[in-house]
Amino acid sequence: MSLQNEWYIACESRGLQRKPVAVRMFATDFVLWRNSQGAAQCAVDRCAHRNAPLSQGFVKEDCLVCPYHGWQYDGHGQCQRIPSLAEGRSIPASACIPTRQVREMNGYVWICPGEPPASEPRAFPHCDEPGWTTFRMKTRFASNVEACLENFLDCPHTATVHRGWFRNPDPREMDAVVRKGTDFVEVDFQNEPTTDSVIARLFYPKNCHLQHTDRFLMPNLSRVDYRFDDRHHFIITSQATPVEELITDVYTVISFCYGRIGWLVRLIFEPMSRHIIQQDVDILKLQGTNLKRFGGPEYTHVETDLIALHVQSMRRRAERGEPPPSNETSEKRIRIRF
Ligand code: FES
Ligand SMILES: [Fe+2]
Numbered sequence: 001m002s003l004q005n006e007w008y009i010a011c012e013s014r015g016l017q018r019k020p021v022a023v024r025m026f027a028t029d030f031v032l033w034r035n036s037q038g039a040a041q042c043a044v045d046r047c048a049h050r051n052a053p054l055s056q057g058f059v060k061e062d063c064l065v066c067p068y069h070g071w072q073y074d075g076h077g078q079c080q081r082i083p084s085l086a087e088g089r090s091i092p093a094s095a096c097i098p099t100r101q102v103r104e105m106n107g108y109v110w111i112c113p114g115e116p117p118a119s120e121p122r123a124f125p126h127c128d129e130p131g132w133t134t135f136r137m138k139t140r141f142a143s144n145v146e147a148c149l150e151n152f153l154d155c156p157h158t159a160t161v162h163r164g165w166f167r168n169p170d171p172r173e174m175d176a177v178v179r180k181g182t183d184f185v186e187v188d189f190q191n192e193p194t195t196d197s198v199i200a201r202l203f204y205p206k207n208c209h210l211q212h213t214d215r216f217l218m219p220n221l222s223r224v225d226y227r228f229d230d231r232h233h234f235i236i237t238s239q240a241t242p243v244e245e246l247i248t249d250v251y252t253v254i255s256f257c258y259g260r261i262g263w264l265v266r267l268i269f270e271p272m273s274r275h276i277i278q279q280d281v282d283i284l285k286l287q288g289t290n291l292k293r294f295g296g297p298e299y300t301h302v303e304t305d306l307i308a309l310h311v312q313s314m315r316r317r318a319e320r321g322e323p324p325p326s327n328e329t330s331e332k333r334i335r336i337r338f
Contacts, residue, residue, distance in 0.1 A: 049095070
């Protein structure tokens with residue numbers, strides 16, 4: 001498994017209509033378009049003729065038309081028409097562009113920038129399901145994928161970066177049980193105390209026990225669950241798409257159930273979530289700028305960086321194309337406070 005041989009969100013489905021769309025991923029430019037049946041297609045954004053960007057062209061019937069001399073490419077990347085060629089002249093076999101596999105699910109278009117994996121993209125849990133309220137956010141971070149994922153799964157920063165909003169510093173300790181599998185790491189917080197914050201005051205139901213779980217799912221997903229009971233459950237899932245070294249597009253899906261007043265909760269929760277994620281954008285921008293100034297990370301880990309160390313080692317191994325060790329499961333209990 002190389003990190004490129006995986007599914008990544010390229011754009012929202014509703015953002016891909018009649019006009020071709022340019023998408024950058026792993027520092028490569030791709031073009032997305034829809035054929036006459038509405039199926040999403042993807043190719044490298046470079047015309048085989050004189051290398052013009054195909055994303056600046058248009059769609060005609062099933063073909064993507066280059067804006068320069070009008071060569072027309074089908075969904076397999078094969079050129080079907082060259083307007084300047086006289087009747088009966090054949091199209092050279094080299095008149096083609098590399099294409100990529102595409103999937104559409106949960107309101108997103110996913111592409112595989114490398115070789116497609118055996119598995120399909122992972123669905124967002126409870127996305128748009130009856131009884132659940134879902135909203136989506138797209139956020140650009142001036143940082144790398146690992147720094148983003150670490151941030152989404154890192155609790156201690158919430159008491160500083162999101163102080164007052166999400167958590168406040170609290171001396172009470174709890175146990176965090178860290179479980180590791182071949183392609184995931186999850187943390188269960190045991191008897192997490194409720195710290196005073198705007199979020200807790202507005203949304204935590206009274207007299208309910210909080211079950212809080214954070215998960216990293218290879219190679220680029222984070223999932224955070226706040227479950228109080230069957231009728232009160234928040235799930236925040238984020239998928240990180242690497243645009244280039246220090247630019248990451250994060251697609252966050254927040255699905256929650258909250259009895260009958262989900263729609264009302266959303267009215268307050270959505271703008272608040274955007275405000276909180278902007279605080280993460282700001283701190284990661286500072287971190288990214290410093291990484292540039294000092295030329296790469298030199299981290300000091302402590303045991304309360306519960307998930308981060310695993311994120312890095314699992315992704316490094318995938319980057320080198322090594323499979324995960326088949327017996328790699330572990331469980332560890334760590335004392336922590338926020
Ligand atoms: S550059 Fe695309 S048709 Fe000439
Ligand atoms: Fe945060």
